Amino acid sequence: MIEYRNVRVALLGGGTVGAQVARLLLEHKEEFASRVGASLELTGIAVRNLDAPRSADLPKVLFTTDAESLILGADIVIEVMGGLEPARSYILQAINSGADVVTANKALLATHGTELFEAAERVGAQLYFEAAVAGAIPIIRPLRESLAGDRVKRIMGIVNGTTNYILDKMDTEGSSFEDALAIATELGYAEADPTADIDAFDAAQKASILASLAFHTTIPLEKVHREGIREVTGKTVELAKKAGYVVKLLAICERLTNPETGKEAVSARVYPALISREHPLASVHKANNAVFVEAEAAGSLMFYGAGAGGPETASAVLGDLVSAARRHIIGGPGLGASTNANLPVLPISAITTRYHVTLSVFDRPGVLASVADVFGQHGVSVELVEQGTFGSEAVSGEAAPTATLVIGTHAALESDLAATVSALAQLDAVSSVVSVLRVEGA
Ligand code: NAP
Ligand code: HSE
Numbered sequence: 001m002i003e004y005r006n007v008r009v010a011l012l013g014g015g016t017v018g019a020q021v022a023r024l025l026l027e028h029k030e031e032f033a034s035r036v037g038a039s040l041e042l043t044g045i046a047v048r049n050l051d052a053p054r055s056a057d058l059p060k061v062l063f064t065t066d067a068e069s070l071i072l073g074a075d076i077v078i079e080v081m082g083g084l085e086p087a088r089s090y091i092l093q094a095i096n097s098g099a100d101v102v103t104a105n106k107a108l109l110a111t112h113g114t115e116l117f118e119a120a121e122r123v124g125a126q127l128y129f130e131a132a133v134a135g136a137i138p139i140i141r142p143l144r145e146s147l148a149g150d151r152v153k154r155i156m157g158i159v160n161g162t163t164n165y166i167l168d169k170m171d172t173e174g175s176s177f178e179d180a181l182a183i184a185t186e187l188g189y190a191e192a193d194p195t196a197d198i199d200a201f202d203a204a205q206k207a208s209i210l211a212s213l214a215f216h217t218t219i220p221l222e223k224v225h226r227e228g229i230r231e232v233t234g235k236t237v238e239l240a241k242k243a244g245y246v247v248k249l250l251a252i253c254e255r256l257t258n259p260e261t262g263k264e265a266v267s268a269r270v271y272p273a274l275i276s277r278e279h280p281l282a283s284v285h286k287a288n289n290a291v292f293v294e295a296e297a298a299g300s301l302m303f304y305g306a307g308a309g310g311p312e313t314a315s316a317v318l319g320d321l322v323s324a325a326r327r328h329i330i331g332g333p334g335l336g337a338s339t340n341a342n343l344p345v346l347p348i349s350a351i352t353t354r355y356h357v358t359l360s361v362f363d364r365p366g367v368l369a370s371v372a373d374v375f376g377q378h379g380v381s382v383e384l385v386e387q388g389t390f391g392s393e394a395v396s397g398e399a400a401p402t403a404t405l406v407i408g409t410h411a412a413l414e415s416d417l418a419a420t421v422s423a424l425a426q427l428d429a430v431s432s433v434v435s436v437l438r439v440e441g442a
Contacts, residue, residue, distance in 0.1 A: 161287030161308035
């Protein structure tokens with residue numbers, strides 16, 4: 001029988017994810033060895049602060065601040081430090097010294113992915129990144145391998161646990177945005193800087209990775225349209241609820257036809273949207289994630305589970321580690337990045353969807369007609385109008401009665417809707433534009 005020497009594994013980062021990767025790797029050492037066919041030897045854990053508390057009881061001797069020496073002595077490097085630098089340099093160093101790399105770092109992949117994949121391809125190394133999107137949920141491998149023989153038409157997903165946690169708490173418990181964010185941070189879901197979650201940078205990075213894989217096209221982060229959840233107020237959530245909807249931060253990657261050229265194109269976008277309470281995504285609660293994939297031959301597929309958290313994300317990292325270790329032993333070329341389709345990416349202005357526009361209007365004769373007229377002038381067809389709560393607003397010292405008006409549209413071009421909203425904001429009858437939300441899902 002062939003005796004394999006140990007596979008040396010260097011871990012960069014011992015935080016929320018890293019500490020759990022190390023714990024599981026040490027706890028299940030024997031099982032990993034029999035799955036891989038060789039022992040996985042954790043050679044060290046690179047951190048910034050040797051004295052920082054850890055979420056697992058790990059041997060002190062493993063910790064080091066010398067990441068570079070650790071990388072030089074490794075067969076596989078796991079990067080769970082986060083951030084762009086020094087993570088990028090360390091990964092390049094690992095690749096150039098002959099190691100395969102496992103990373104959970106979507107910010108790095110969405111920003112420097114092309115450079116890293118090219119570097120790996122040059123030397124025949126592998127870069128695994130299952131944990132970079134949707135935590136524990138297997139979605140990278142299904143897109144990269146299982147669906148490689150199909151044509152993905154659309155992906156619609158909840159890919160950020162923190163924002164889903166916040167929106168869910170606001171919807172189900174009427175919590176304030178701030179309270180819900182504080183708990184999500186305490187539970188380890190939020191990024192080191194939670195604006196990455198709130199302003200949807202994190203979800204946009206994930207959309208860039210998913211769309212690039214699904215459409216075999218490099219979709220850079222700057223081509224992903226991004227809107228975060230800062231503008232979503234308790235009132236918006238409450239109005240949505242009354243109308244039978246729930247507000248979710250959605251990442252949408254779509255194959256469509258360019259309305260100008262008639263040729264195939266793609267779109268990647270992230271924004272808070274309304275979905276019917278009947279839609280399966282509406283029942284994705286807490287920090288869970290879910291990704292719907294519609295493919296030409298496979299039809300609709302749904303992937304659901306924990307999108308964040310230490311042990312959950314460690315599960316995806318360790319799955320990659322097992323693949324990397326098996327390849328290390330058996331050899332072979334591994335998987336290259338497939339970007340051969342090279343489809344153009346459409347801007348948000350070329351996207352068509354339905355909308356709910358909520359206005360606060362002065363409650364007087366002719367208001368409805370003037371509002372409807374603005375929609376008509378911009379070629380946006382109105383599907384429904386609902387008058388909501390009544391109130392009053394001080395105008396020139398007098399209390400003027402107001403009403404909330406919710407206007408639902410048929411599918412309309414984003415640029416037409418944007419022009420409609422600008423014109424509505426100028427209308428005398430309109431006191432304020434309360435919210436504009438897209439409606440997604442059939
Ligand atoms: P974290 O808790 O902040 O941990 C980061 C770790 O990296 C810490 O141990 C830190 O050391 C170490 N580190 C940071 N900069 C370093 C440097 N320059 N040199 C050496 N060590 C350094 O982060 P995390 O939540 O585990 O996330 C890690 C990665 O996984 C990120 O890319 C994140 O986006 C991704 N991810 C996280 C989750 C999640 O649920 N948390 C889910 C999916 C993907 P100290 O401990 O000494 O400060
Ligand atoms: N901050 C991220 C989230 C972690 O909330 O989903 C998982 O990528």
